[in-house]
Amino acid sequence: MSNSGLVNYTKISPNRTSPRRNKIDRITIHHMAGNLTVETCGNVFAPRSRQASSNYGISSDGRVGMYVEEKDRAWTSSSGANDHRAITIEVADNAGAPGWGCSSAAMAKLILLCADICRRNGIKKLTYTGDTKGNMTLHKWFASTDCPGAYLESQMPTIASEVNKLLASGATTYTWKGATATGGSVPASSGKVTSNGKIAVDGSWGIATTKKAQAVFGTVQDGIISGQPISNKKYLANAYTGSWQFVSGRATGSNLIRAIQRRIGAAADGYFGRKSVMKFQSWLGVSVDGSMGPATVKAFQKWLNKQ
Structure with a gap:
């Protein structure tokens, strides 16, 4: 099982289950609730006391961090049943509450990363249904949380559509042209x-x-x-x-x-x-x-x- 070639920074977290129990067949997108760099996000997941991690993280400048290899389950979504099947991605916010918006660079890299994950793991189509029947899932469905925030949640259908276009065309470049930041400043x-x-x-x-x-x-x-x-x-x-x-x-x-x-x-x-x-x-x-x-x-x- 391979990892993404889009990774710019690696800091493997001890907070993981190795190996994962299930085949990868879904993606769960989270938000950081802060404008963290991939290095800072890696530091957040580094202590064992944190008891949390994700497979990947994307900063507002579009860089990708890897914290748990794809062969292992990250501790991200408060659901082992979900995370043993999912690649989880934390995305930085460049706008705060209530909207929690993300930058164009982060969104573009998110689309590319999702397409790359799908290609390497045999996921033919990314489907967001608004519930667990699709293969795009939300953290808020498994725990009492607002994650992934209003902005990313509103963009899930668009993310799925744009990823599927890349899967169909085979393209490996992408520019996000959708809406971005919606909310207050990130502290x-x-x-x-x-x-x-x-x-x-x-x-x-x-x-x-x-x-x-x-x-x-x-x-x-x-x-x-x-x-x-x-x-x-x-x-x-x-x-x-x-x-x-x-x-x-x-x-x-x-x-x-x-x-x-x-x-x-x-x-x-x-x-x-x-x-x-x-x-x-x-x-x-x-x-x-x-x-x-x-x-x-x-x-x-x-x-x-x-x-």
Whole structure:
């Protein structure tokens, strides 16, 4: 079983099942919920504590990363039954919520990568039916998540159509001419630190904010907040999934969250739920409503930059 020749960067994640149990007969497209490079995405999937991965990732400049070889099952869609049969692809967002848009370069490479996957694995036609009857599936069908975001979900029929045109013609070049970004800006703190070592105060809690907090609180600096119950996601609107790990099964909690909880006087269970958010807001001196919005995150980012 071969891998794609379109790959520009490789960082194999330990989070995989080797070998996969089933023949590859479907593709599942995800979004990164952040404008991550293929290198940053690889770093996200590198820790065993992350318990997540994908076969491929595509950055906004159209580069392709490989994190799990096609012969192995990636841990991407909260469904072993799906992922043992699927090649999973994470696509960077160059526009944020609510639309989560993607760049023309990313979309063009996504079409080419899907066509390449189909050719090498004997998939004659890519079919999106809006349910699991087709061979294009969505993460949201297997877990309580918005992934792949409104933009990519709206483009699934077009993606299938464009891939099938390439399969029919044999073409290996492609230019995306469809719609692209639809949404707010993707926060710099999803993966960047300013030149003076401080994080951007943008109200969005991504990888850079997590790493800064881990440094301040003395926990492992991997940029990941692990083991958060997906039921708590509704209280954490500005927590970006490139950094926060939400799970539908048994959640183990996060050492960083435990350290923060001890500092603010909350129960140190490692889960950032509504009660912890309220304690956090009170400690920061912002309005207490139990929902971690941009004002709460900005206050925390300002506090971190003073440490």
